[in-house]
Amino acid sequence: MSFLFEGDYLFYLFAAASTVMFVEAVYLLCFSTHSYRSSINRRLRLMKDQPNRENVLIQLRRERGLTGGGSYAMRILSLNRLVLQSGLTLGLGRIVLVALAAAALVFFLVWTVRDDLFEASLVSLAGAAVLPYVALVVLRARRQGKFGQQFPNGIDIIVRSLRAGHPVPVAISMVARELPDPVGTEFGIVADEITYGADLETAMRNLAYRVGQEDLPLFVTAVAIQGATGGNLSEILENLSRVIRERFKMRRKVKALASEGKFSALFLSCLPIAIFFMIRYVAPDFYGSVWKYDMTKFGLGMAAAWMGIGNLVMYRMVNFRI
Numbered sequence: 001m002s003f004l005f006e007g008d009y010l011f012y013l014f015a016a017a018s019t020v021m022f023v024e025a026v027y028l029l030c031f032s033t034h035s036y037r038s039s040i041n042r043r044l045r046l047m048k049d050q051p052n053r054e055n056v057l058i059q060l061r062r063e064r065g066l067t068g069g070g071s072y073a074m075r076i077l078s079l080n081r082l083v084l085q086s087g088l089t090l091g092l093g094r095i096v097l098v099a100l101a102a103a104a105l106v107f108f109l110v111w112t113v114r115d116d117l118f119e120a121s122l123v124s125l126a127g128a129a130v131l132p133y134v135a136l137v138v139l140r141a142r143r144q145g146k147f148g149q150q151f152p153n154g155i156d157i158i159v160r161s162l163r164a165g166h167p168v169p170v171a172i173s174m175v176a177r178e179l180p181d182p183v184g185t186e187f188g189i190v191a192d193e194i195t196y197g198a199d200l201e202t203a204m205r206n207l208a209y210r211v212g213q214e215d216l217p218l219f220v221t222a223v224a225i226q227g228a229t230g231g232n233l234s235e236i237l238e239n240l241s242r243v244i245r246e247r248f249k250m251r252r253k254v255k256a257l258a259s260e261g262k263f264s265a266l267f268l269s270c271l272p273i274a275i276f277f278m279i280r281y282v283a284p285d286f287y288g289s290v291w292k293y294d295m296t297k298f299g300l301g302m303a304a305a306w307m308g309i310g311n312l313v314m315y316r317m318v319n320f321r322i
Contacts, residue, residue: 040177040178040179040180040184041176041179041180041181041184041185041188042060042089042181042185043056043060043176043184043185043188043189044176044177044184044188046059046060053192053195053196054192054196056192057189057192057193057196060185060189061189062091063088063089063090063091064083064084064087064088064089064210065080065083065084065088065091065092065095066084070193070206072084073092074092081209081212082133082136082137082140083095083136084209084210085140085143085144085210085211085212086136086137086139086140086143087139087140087143087181087182088136088139095132098132099128099129099131099132100128102127102128102131102132103124103125103127103128104124105127106120106123106124106126106127106128106131107120107121107123107124107127108120110123110124140212143182143211144211144212144213144214146182147182147183147186147211147213148213148214148215148244148248149248150179150180150182150183151183151213151215151216151219151244152241152244152245152248153179153183154175154179154183154187155219155237155238155240155241155244156238156241157171157174157175157178157179158171158172158174158175158234158237159234159237159238159241161174162233162234162237163234168200168223168227168233169191169194169195169200172187172190172191172194173187173188173191175187176188176190176191182211186207186210186211187207189206189207189210190203190204190206190207193206200223200224200227201220201223201224201227204219204220204223204224205220207220208220215244215247218240219237219240222236222237222240258318258319261314261317261318262314262315262318264314265310265311265314265315265318268310269307269311272303272307
């Protein structure tokens with residue numbers, strides 16, 4: 001009987017999965033009618049509903065924490081630059097709401113566990129300041145990494161466009177039409193800024209400030225020098241694309257070689273914690289006789305500090321900047 005019972009539930013599970021897959025297939029075939037070109041990046045999606053490119057430019061700037069004219073909207077420039085480079089499109093008001101929500105969540109958790117209103121308030125204030133900042137740093141690193149992967153393809157499009165006889169602004173517009181985010185939207189903002197009065201060098205430097213990726217200054221410098229002194233820009237950009245790709249391959253190779261050290265650090269860090277919880281589960285009274293002493297807490301704190309120092313040393317040993 002138990003086998004028949006389990007078989008019935010397995011049949012229901014496969015039937016539910018088949019229904020979900022069928023509904024998804026119908027949706028993709030019948031309702032997903034928007035073109036690839038209009039969904040390739042956010043700027044093109046906005047232009048589909050708003051043909052006025054100036055309004056789209058203003059909206060993209062305000063979503064990223066800038067004013068309509070392209071200036072920083074916050075007085076704390078470092079925080080505004082972090083929000084800008086993270087690529088969030090929530091707007092400053094929603095980011096503040098997310099920070100308040102994080103503070104409320106931390107307050108509720110600490111108050112539930114510790115039952116101390118003052119301690120919960122302090123931890124919630126720290127959480128409101130630290131958690132959004134850490135999230136923005138992580139999002140910025142991910143976005144810059146994705147931009148670095150797509151950037152050589154964008155340079156190749158510019159090179160082919162220049163060899164076909166197009167000027168630089170037209171080549172930049174082609175990148176904005178052909179590549180996904182983040183490269184597509186960022187180069188689209190550059191094209192719109194050039195269209196509405198900014199010179200090429202200023203628009204390119206604004207691009208470097210918005211993204212913050214380490215390969216962009218080379219590209220901006222090459223374009224600026226070519227605009228001032230002339231030269232074969234397509235050949236320069238072709239060499240730059242090759243160099244960026246070689247650097248990216250080298251980073252991947254170093255990451256693969258350093259993966260053993262990173263796993264060792266992760267394993268050695270998690271092993272004492274896992275053993276501690278296993279002992280607490282198997283023998284709950286094992287630490288009960290010494291947990292009340294201050295020396296026990298001091299020893300655990302020293303052990304955590306030494307573990308952090310070891311992790312830092314191992315991280316510096318396997319982290320290479322190329």
